Amino acid sequence: MCAMAYKVLFTTSRGIEDIVVQELTSLGLEEARPRLFGLDGWVWGFIDEPITLARICYKARTIYRGLLILAEGEVRRSQEGLEDIYQIVKGVDWTDWLPPETTFCVRSTRSGRHQYQSPDIERISGQAVIDRIMEQTGHRQKVKLAHPDVMLRVDVTGEKCVVGIDFVGEEALHRRGYRTYDHPAAINAVLAAAMIWASGWKPEERLVDPMCGGGTIVIEAALIARKVPAGFFRKENFAFKTLPYFANLNLDDLMFEWDTCADWSVSAKLFGSDISPKHIAGAQLNAERALVADTTRWQVLDAAELPKLFPKSSVKKIVVNPPFGVRSGSVTRAKEAHRLLLQIADEVLSEDGKIVVITHHPEWLEMLTPVLDFAIERQYDVLHGDLPAKILVIGRKKGSKQSSEVKSS
Numbered sequence: 001m002c003a004m005a006y007k008v009l010f011t012t013s014r015g016i017e018d019i020v021v022q023e024l025t026s027l028g029l030e031e032a033r034p035r036l037f038g039l040d041g042w043v044w045g046f047i048d049e050p051i052t053l054a055r056i057c058y059k060a061r062t063i064y065r066g067l068l069i070l071a072e073g074e075v076r077r078s079q080e081g082l083e084d085i086y087q088i089v090k091g092v093d094w095t096d097w098l099p100p101e102t103t104f105c106v107r108s109t110r111s112g113r114h115q116y117q118s119p120d121i122e123r124i125s126g127q128a129v130i131d132r133i134m135e136q137t138g139h140r141q142k143v144k145l146a147h148p149d150v151m152l153r154v155d156v157t158g159e160k161c162v163v164g165i166d167f168v169g170e171e172a173l174h175r176r177g178y179r180t181y182d183h184p185a186a187i188n189a190v191l192a193a194a195m196i197w198a199s200g201w202k203p204e205e206r207l208v209d210p211m212c213g214g215g216t217i218v219i220e221a222a223l224i225a226r227k228v229p230a231g232f233f234r235k236e237n238f239a240f241k242t243l244p245y246f247a248n249l250n251l252d253d254l255m256f257e258w259d260t261c262a263d264w265s266v267s268a269k270l271f272g273s274d275i276s277p278k279h280i281a282g283a284q285l286n287a288e289r290a291l292v293a294d295t296t297r298w299q300v301l302d303a304a305e306l307p308k309l310f311p312k313s314s315v316k317k318i319v320v321n322p323p324f325g326v327r328s329g330s331v332t333r334a335k336e337a338h339r340l341l342l343q344i345a346d347e348v349l350s351e352d353g354k355i356v357v358i359t360h361h362p363e364w365l366e367m368l369t370p371v372l373d374f375a376i377e378r379q380y381d382v383l384h385g386d387l388p389a390k391i392l393v394i395g396r397k398k399g400s401k402q403s404s405e406v407k408s409s
């Protein structure tokens, strides 16, 4: 651990914590630990100085939020828990973060069973901040509910309470700022990026999404290949920008400096197709807005036709979000789309190729994988919106017909 260490907490989608640890470690997070205290969707670690947290929040693709932790503690689930929260928040010395003329507000997320709600936590915590500062300095800190200078978070999960400075703000980081066309069942960009990490894709390999909708997966892959920070298109939308703690820094200049890691000349073999012309037109718009139209190809195509475009074994990764058939569309058609995916994967994937699928119906793929000599190599239990889903990483079984054909040819 570094000499002057700050503890930080990142929130993410439940189930992808291990992927988040890999990404954040590559961005300089130290001692990254997933699911500490058994808490899903939380990744902890240490950084050397607060500005490092701003940089990580600006660059990371697999997180929703980053908090600088100022206090933690145990809270009761009964009404008395609010008194516990008050004491934990009041125990923090806020003066470094909240100089006199600055405004603040408290946001809270709560999960588990408690005899109080998030608005109660926000109210009692706000009062604790005001009381503490009043006792210390004699002035009353101003609350501003919309666009405050400083956004505090007091999150309660089970009996654990965490108090920190939110570096991200109202809009979590899955809102990338490049989506012009909103597909009705678009995948959240954080999950899309996690699927690409899970596939082990390298930018020189061909990646295909044959049911691409508005193109999120392919666009995320293009931005990963070009090392573009996830915050690139939402520069104005970070809570760390208004923190008085950074008043002496020019954050616009810093963000431009962080952008220099991007290499816009990288050209990757990325292909997205969908049966719907409307969605493909939307994907193209999104790709233009994300400045990756020059490295992505889009086509209206029934996925069944994919092998006509890509010869046998020519694709390394298929990363795809097929229809779930839950809220719209028919279950029969969704089931058929799952079957089709494995069939085309069998035709176009290379011997060491992988197909990564996010699905609400893993059983449809589990049934078919052995028949087609595929095996599920890894799975992640996630939430897609509020639906339980799995990300499955599927590869060919060792010694399968395809791999022995390739070896003997």
Ligand SMILES: C[S@@+](CC[C@H](N)C(=O)[O-])C[C@H]1O[C@@H](n2cnc3c(N)ncnc32)[C@H](O)[C@@H]1O
Pocket: 183, 185, 186, 187, 188, 210, 211, 212, 213, 214, 215, 216, 217, 273, 274, 275, 276, 279, 301, 302, 303, 304, 321, 322, 323, 324, 337, 340
């Ligand atoms: C869940 S959506 C994908 C959303 C996308 N990941 C996004 O972020 O916008 C599934 C897509 O599969 C497409 N689809 C369904 N059956 C197909 C088929 N046989 N061939 C190609 N696309 C198909 C639908 O048109 C729909 O856009």
